Amino acid sequence: MLRSLPDGSRAWPLPARGSIFDETTNPFVDFKSRRATSLVVAVERLDTRLMSRRILIVEDVDDLRQAYVPWFEANGFEVSEARNGEEALEISGRERPDVVLLDINLPGIDGYSLASLWQRDPRMAQVPVVALTGCIGDEDDLRATHSGCVVTLPKPCMPDVIMAAVRGALPA
Secondary structure (H helix, E strand, O other): OOEEOOOOOEEOOOOOOOOOOOOOOOOOOOOOOOOOOOHHHHHHOOOHHHOOEEEEEEOOOHHHHHHHHHHHHHOOEEEEEEOOHHHHHHHHHHOOOOEEEEEOOOOOOOHHHHHHHHHHOOOOOOOOEEEEEOOOOHHHHHHHHHHOEEEEEEOOOOHHHHHHHHHHHOOO
C-alpha cells in the first residue's frame, strides 16, 4: 500500500529493519539524513555493502570453513573457498573477490604472506582482508596490519562479529 511522506510524495514502504534497503527502523531511508522522499530515492541510496558480494574464505579447518560457507550464503554473499594459501592464490587469480576472510595459521603459505602477496597484486590490492587468528596479541595484530589486513579477529569468534567485520570492511 502506498504511504504518504512528509514532503507530500507517496511511495511503497521498504522491507522491514534488517533488509538490504534499511539498516534503521525507518521504512523510508535516506542514509545521510535518515529521511526519505520516495522509494526511488531510497533505492538510489541503497547501501551497496549489503548487496550480493563475493567473499573468498580461506580456512584450513574443514569444520569451520563448512560452517562459514552456508552462513555467508544465507546473508547474501557469493562464496568461494580455499583450504590453503596456494588454493587462495589460484582462486583470487581467476575471480576477484570483494572481500577475503583469511585464517592466519595456514599450511604452506601462511595468512600474513598471502595478505602481503595480495597487497603487491594490482588486482587484489584494494580488496579488504579480514584476518582470523588464534594468536592474538599486539605483535600479531601489528603484523597482520602490516601485511594488509584491515581487521584482525580472534578465534574463536562469534558469527555476528565476523559478519559485522566483513560488512564493515567492504567499500561503500
